[in-house]
Amino acid sequence: MEPEIRNPEPGTQKLMPVFQQIAETIRTEKLTGDIFRFTVKAPDMAAAAKPGQFVMVRPGEGLDPLLRRPFSIHQVADGGLLQILFKVIGKGTQALAGLQPGQYMDILGPLGRGFEYTAGHLHYLVGGGIGIAPLLFLAKQLLKKNNPSAIRVLLGARTGAEIAMLLEDFKAMGLAAEAVTEDGSLGQKGLATDLMTPLHDEHPAMVYACGPYPMLRAVVGLSRNRGWVCQISLETIMACGLAACLGCAVQRADLNGYVHVCRDGPVFNADEVAWL
Amino acid sequence: MAVTQPDMEISIGPLRLKNPVMSASGTFGYGEEYVSLVSLHRLGAIIVKGISLRPRQGNPPPRIAETACGMLNAIGLENVGLERFLSEKLPFLQGIDTPLIVNILGDTVEDYQQLAARLNEVDKVAALEVNISCPNVKQGGVAFGTDPDMAYAVTKGVCQHFKRPVIVKLSPNVTDITEIARAVAEAGADAVSLINTVLGMAIDIRSRRPKLANIFGGLSGPAIKPIALRMVWQVAAAVRIPVIGIGGITTPEDAIEFILAGAWAVQVGTTNFINPKATEEIIAGIAAYLAEHGMASIRDLIGRARQT
Numbered sequence: 298m299e300p301e302i303r304n305p306e307p308g309t310q311k312l313m314p315v316f317q318q319i320a321e322t323i324r325t326e327k328l329t330g331d332i333f334r335f336t337v338k339a340p341d342m343a344a345a346a347k348p349g350q351f352v353m354v355r356p357g358e359g360l361d362p363l364l365r366r367p368f369s370i371h372q373v374a375d376g377g378l379l380q381i382l383f384k385v386i387g388k389g390t391q392a393l394a395g396l397q398p399g400q401y402m403d404i405l406g407p408l409g410r411g412f413e414y415t416a417g418h419l420h421y422l423v424g425g426g427i428g429i430a431p432l433l434f435l436a437k438q439l440l441k442k443n444n445p446s447a448i449r450v451l452l453g454a455r456t457g458a459e460i461a462m463l464l465e466d467f468k469a470m471g472l473a474a475e476a477v478t479e480d481g482s483l484g485q486k487g488l489a490t491d492l493m494t495p496l497h498d499e500h501p502a503m504v505y506a507c508g509p510y511p512m513l514r515a516v517v518g519l520s521r522n523r524g525w526v527c528q529i530s531l532e533t534i535m536a537c538g539l540a541a542c543l544g545c546a547v548q549r550a551d552l553n554g555y556v557h558v559c560r561d562g563p564v565f566n567a568d569e570v571a572w573l
Numbered sequence: 574m575a576v577t578q579p580d581m582e583i584s585i586g587p588l589r590l591k592n593p594v595m596s597a598s599g600t601f602g603y604g605e606e607y608v609s610l611v612s613l614h615r616l617g618a619i620i621v622k623g624i625s626l627r628p629r630q631g632n633p634p635p636r637i638a639e640t641a642c643g644m645l646n647a648i649g650l651e652n653v654g655l656e657r658f659l660s661e662k663l664p665f666l667q668g669i670d671t672p673l674i675v676n677i678l679g680d681t682v683e684d685y686q687q688l689a690a691r692l693n694e695v696d697k698v699a700a701l702e703v704n705i706s707c708p709n710v711k712q713g714g715v716a717f718g719t720d721p722d723m724a725y726a727v728t729k730g731v732c733q734h735f736k737r738p739v740i741v742k743l744s745p746n747v748t749d750i751t752e753i754a755r756a757v758a759e760a761g762a763d764a765v766s767l768i769n770t771v772l773g774m775a776i777d778i779r780s781r782r783p784k785l786a787n788i789f790g791g792l793s794g795p796a797i798k799p800i801a802l803r804m805v806w807q808v809a810a811a812v813r814i815p816v817i818g819i820g821g822i823t824t825p826e827d828a829i830e831f832i833l834a835g836a837w838a839v840q841v842g843t844t845n846f847i848n849p850k851a852t853e854e855i856i857a858g859i860a861a862y863l864a865e866h867g868m869a870s871i872r873d874l875i876g877r878a879r880q881t
Contacts, residue, residue, distance in 0.1 A: 533634065
């Protein structure tokens, strides 16, 4: 079966309910020096969440840092649990990383448009670095209607430490997951896209990608060469997550104006946005 | 003794607001974006994203940058344009029992007049807020807001075509804001709202480039509150029409400061991005303050800090 995406025109999506919750932090895991996985109890949000959607988290109660930070939803689990996976890159994520189990997190979501998926063809999940975050949730959902052999996970990271636990999570789901690292400390030395290069195009497939912009651009190129439909999850600076500030603009493919990552995305069909 | 609810009602000309707290333009979308987070009917008024005659694409990204206790934005007045506003956004707002104030912007006096004339036909539009103060576009916008004669001309043009209250939103990026305030009051404005964002910039020291593609942007958030409060104080002494205070209001206490300085009402802006329920919390907090201090009406609070 040929995969297809039937997304509505950007800007015309129906508004879905959004929840603001002061959620208890249940568990904090430090995966490596600067990568953390937090589990919070947010039942309404967890129940409504779809793979590829995101949440906006307030880094603290103070006024500096001021803005919420966007994080894609890493996983949801029974008991109303929701996970985010994040890397400390500035003062917002730094403040968040200090949160202890039992403390509370002001969280808004689920937000945006997630991945679209059907069954009956191959699925390639391509993640680079912290961009792997939403793919675990996606893999879980795909497994409900697909044989594990139809799902291939291709991961890239700077070091093995960043990715080892995540790789195990995919493998524990019975999936074929491969990883490469920039320093060669896990798998071959290379980039996530190197895992795509040898793939043949004889089977119809859908590609789902999340990671740094250069990786996404390369994945889109490799997918187009093979005639595969590609969905990419974009990241931008964002103030509200609610399509009120219009700060998260990304150029449309036809260069005629902008789409907004928070509402039209964060997941886009690769053909909807310009690759500059 | 039974505690009576303080009277929170405020009138700006013939515009009656159930309380003095409004959403600031550009921070609340077209209202529908907040429907699952805020009880919209509780707000004093909803001021929607600025509308121009024709749709605008806005500026290239990056459009925003966080700064200490604030944010810079250079959205560039991206909006759906008048016709799509009326056909796609207005029906939702029609169903909300809260006065709707439409923020309008244009490149010429004629643009503003056409917008005013068309919106005058829409009963739901309780008032207009005339944006003569956006710092992020090349023409129009702030050009009207920094020259008293042009500010006068735009205000006069709008007032001739719109028969309900006209509020003019003022820019802080001028030497003397009272001069502009006096010009628009003389032209017939029913109220002034201030301040719009403060022109600023930020540089990324890693890429060694400005953080905004537009280079300059408007600073908003708690960082600008003292500037806004000072200007409200000055303008409240300079004009007889009501002043609406805007700038970094995050808490009920911030809003009360503006009212004590002489504001009749306030607008909550950037805080909506961080705390979507801020407007409702500020309304409740002001009412609690009045009750706690034995004040019967919000009107007793206006300008109280000015009395010697």
